[in-house]
Amino acid sequence: MGQLTYLALLVGCVVVTAPLELLLRVRVYARWRRLLLAVVPEFVVFVVWVLYAIAEGHWDYSGERTLGLRLPGGIPVEEVLFFLVVPLCAVLALEAVRKVTGWDAGYPSPDDSPGSIAARNERGADRGAESGTGIEEAER
Amino acid sequence: MNYSALAVLAVLGVLVVDLVVYRTRMVTRKVFWAAYAIIVTFQLLMNGVLTGLDVVVYDPDTIWGPRIAYAPVEDLLFGFAMVTLTLASWAAVNRRANTARRRGFETDTRPSSTR
Numbered sequence: 331m332g333q334l335t336y337l338a339l340l341v342g343c344v345v346v347t348a349p350l351e352l353l354l355r356v357r358v359y360a361r362w363r364r365l366l367l368a369v370v371p372e373f374v375v376f377v378v379w380v381l382y383a384i385a386e387g388h389w390d391y392s393g394e395r396t397l398g399l400r401l402p403g404g405i406p407v408e409e410v411l412f413f414l415v416v417p418l419c420a421v422l423a424l425e426a427v428r429k430v431t432g433w434d435a436g437y438p439s440p441d442d443s444p445g446s447i448a449a450r451n452e453r454g455a456d457r458g459a460e461s462g463t464g465i466e467e468a469e470r
Numbered sequence: 471m472n473y474s475a476l477a478v479l480a481v482l483g484v485l486v487v488d489l490v491v492y493r494t495r496m497v498t499r500k501v502f503w504a505a506y507a508i509i510v511t512f513q514l515l516m517n518g519v520l521t522g523l524d525v526v527v528y529d530p531d532t533i534w535g536p537r538i539a540y541a542p543v544e545d546l547l548f549g550f551a552m553v554t555l556t557l558a559s560w561a562a563v564n565r566r567a568n569t570a571r572r573r574g575f576e577t578d579t580r581p582s583s584t585r
Contacts, residue, residue: 368560417556424505433501437565
């Protein structure tokens, strides 16, 4: 597969985990703003780590198995995508396990049960979001 | 600092973030370890391909030496730190959004993007 090797692996991760959203309805893609926010600390820390590792010569990337697109600091574009794709897959895995087992993860699930506080709040927030900006809107 | 030292430091740092900073306590939860068991299986697979095909090449002087599925054992620490930081942050973001909503506060986290 040559230069597409690394990219193909990343695409494979996304494709293999997509059924969790589509069939198991874990609502991770659906909560994409929260996902982006949750990925920020990981992304910053690990991109900085990789830049340091490249600068120090801890490891390097094959020019024949990557696209050859290097961003500032010498980090391949696939490596940057890696730090977005892997967290996405990890969160999908966590939500899938939670959905199947019902084990506590320390925060309410959006679909805990139809009558749960979390579920009611979810519906309430949805209505608020639809009518505008919520509280500020109501005060006006 | 070499890769080995950084990898150990990262694991310790992430444990502090999970247990003390966020207090999400993911590493104490069954759901986390069950998910991690699945994730680490796929990590070994993907990492094995990445290092087996020499997509990534390590400087022998910066690692301990032992390898699992072609990859230096340090990669397991790297992966653990990465996954744990992500899942603890995900838990923190969701808890914060849900708690704030229950109390009727607006937050800069959008209440729901699920429509």
